[in-house]
Amino acid sequence: ISQEENTLRELRIFLRDICAKLARNKQFFMFTKPVDIEEVPDYLEIIKEPMDLETVMSKIDKHCYICARDFLDDIDLIVRNALEYNPDKSAEDKHIRHRACSLRDKAYAFIKAEMDSDFEDTCRDIRDKR
Numbered sequence: 135i136s137q138e139e140n141t142l143r144e145l146r147i148f149l150r151d152i153c154a155k156l157a158r159n160k161q162f163f164m165f166t167k168p169v170d171i172e173e174v175p176d177y178l179e180i181i182k183e184p185m186d187l188e189t190v191m192s193k194i195d196k197h198c199y200i201c202a203r204d205f206l207d208d209i210d211l212i213v214r215n216a217l218e219y220n221p222d223k224s225a226e227d228k229h230i231r232h233r234a235c236s237l238r239d240k241a242y243a244f245i246k247a248e249m250d251s252d253f254e255d256t257c258r259d260i261r262d263k264r
């Protein structure tokens with residue numbers, strides 16, 4: 135098995151651990167599964183590229199992420215979608231926007247804490263030459 139495959143396997147192990155920790159957090163339950171269109175019928179009229187933590191987990195297993203940056207781009211998409219769909223001054227919208235910002239900060243903090251930067255640099259080199 136090539137050194138590249140060893141590196142990408144280790145990346146997947148890191149990302150599964152971080153994604154599981156985010157999905158376990160009760161604060162983020164509204165981000166753990168795709169929005170139910172029966173419950174929120176206008177969601178797909180507003181949000182053109184839905185994303186959620188269960189989908190992120192399945193993308194890890196499908197080898198969609200070659201570096202932590204790719205993973206964080208999908209976390210940022212979850213956050214952006216929540217901010218766009220919940221723009222109002224209402225307490226409910228403010229609450230969801232606050233949780234979305236907390237999700238982003240926790241994800242970035244876990245990556246920074248658990249991944250040394252030269253490991254990410256190695257992953258970027260693999261991505262950039264593919």
Ligand SMILES: CC(=O)c1csc(NC(=O)C2C[NH2+]C2)n1
Pocket residue numbers: 164165169174215216217219220226227230
């Ligand atoms: C995942 C996500 O961002 C989401 C799910 S429901 C929701 N918002 C509401 O249900 C209403 C509060 N203002 C609209 N946002």
